[in-house]
Amino acid sequence: MSNTPLISLRNVTKEFETKSGEVITALSDVSLDINRGSFVTLLGPSGCGKSTLLRLVGGLLEKTHGQVLLDGQEISSPTSKIGMVFQSPALLPWRTVRENVTIAADLGKLGRKEAEKAADHYLEMVGLKAFETKYPSELSGGMQQRVGITRALVHDPDVLLMDEPFAALDAMTRDHLQVELQRLWMAGDKTIVFVTHSIPEAVFLADDLVVLDARPGRVAEHLK
Numbered sequence: 044m045s046n047t048p049l050i051s052l053r054n055v056t057k058e059f060e061t062k063s064g065e066v067i068t069a070l071s072d073v074s075l076d077i078n079r080g081s082f083v084t085l086l087g088p089s090g091c092g093k094s095t096l097l098r099l100v101g102g103l104l105e106k107t108h109g110q111v112l113l114d115g116q117e118i119s120s121p122t123s124k125i126g127m128v129f130q131s132p133a134l135l136p137w138r139t140v141r142e143n144v145t146i147a148a149d150l151g152k153l154g155r156k157e158a159e160k161a162a163d164h165y166l167e168m169v170g171l172k173a174f175e176t177k178y179p180s181e182l183s184g185g186m187q188q189r190v191g192i193t194r195a196l197v198h199d200p201d202v203l204l205m206d207e208p209f210a211a212l213d214a215m216t217r218d219h220l221q222v223e224l225q226r227l228w229m230a231g232d233k234t235i236v237f238v239t240h241s242i243p244e245a246v247f248l249a250d251d252l253v254v255l256d257a258r259p260g261r262v263a264e265h266l267k
């Protein structure tokens with residue numbers, strides 16, 4: 044594993060202006076290096092800027108100051124090198140599991156053959172191959188979240204950004220998916236950045252643990 048950072052935040056500040064004109068500093072002067080192939084968890088209290096940091100890396104938000112780099116290049120918009128998974132997988136109810144997973148091919152963002160091949164590989168890996176013709180309403184919450192993860196993996200992104208993906212699940216399903224996700228990470232070469240406010244979850248998953256402080260959000264500790 045190379046130690047060159049894949050993702051770098053350099054003195055990043057992100058301010059939001061509320062409708063009443065108040066300026067909120069969500070992140071203040073945050074610098075962070077994330078190594079290629081690492082599993083990083085971002086842990087911290089509500090409002091400390093975890094989702095903001097993830098969205099900046101995903102190119103979904105524009106920073107106010109500083110630099111957000113992927114492989115040395117500024118990130119300013121979403122890229123297929125980065126996949127995102129949110130708390131709710133937001134699957135399309137009228138599409139089967141497989142059709143949800145391969146939606147990028149229908150949107151012209153990925154070749155059909157490539158998408159189908161990746162769908163075969165990842166559906167097998169997450170144990171959903173036997174469910175590929177089912178509809179989301181026929182699946183449990185944990186299975187739906189696995190479909191969301193598979194949909195993000197079909198692009199074969201270098202980076203997987205996960206924003207509290209297991210928060211809405213029951214404890215047993217959550218434990219099970221944590222183990223599955225760790226296996227998936229160990230079997231591949233993905234860099235994973237995982238947001239949580241659960242200390243046990245952060246400690247179990249992390250190869251690299253970043254603790255953020257609130258108001259304004261800043262890095263309090265980075266344990267490697």
Ligand SMILES: Nc1ncnc2c1ncn2[C@@H]1O[C@H](COP(=O)(O)OP(=O)(O)OP(=O)(O)O)[C@@H](O)[C@H]1O
Pocket residue numbers: 059060061067068069087088089090091092093094095096240260
């Ligand atoms: N679009 C926005 N407009 C105004 N303020 C925002 C916006 N998005 C986030 N904030 C503020 O930025 C701060 C950080 O929010 P963020 O969602 O990143 O925190 P978080 O650590 O992910 O919180 P949680 O754990 O509750 O999801 C909060 O004070 C929040 O109110």
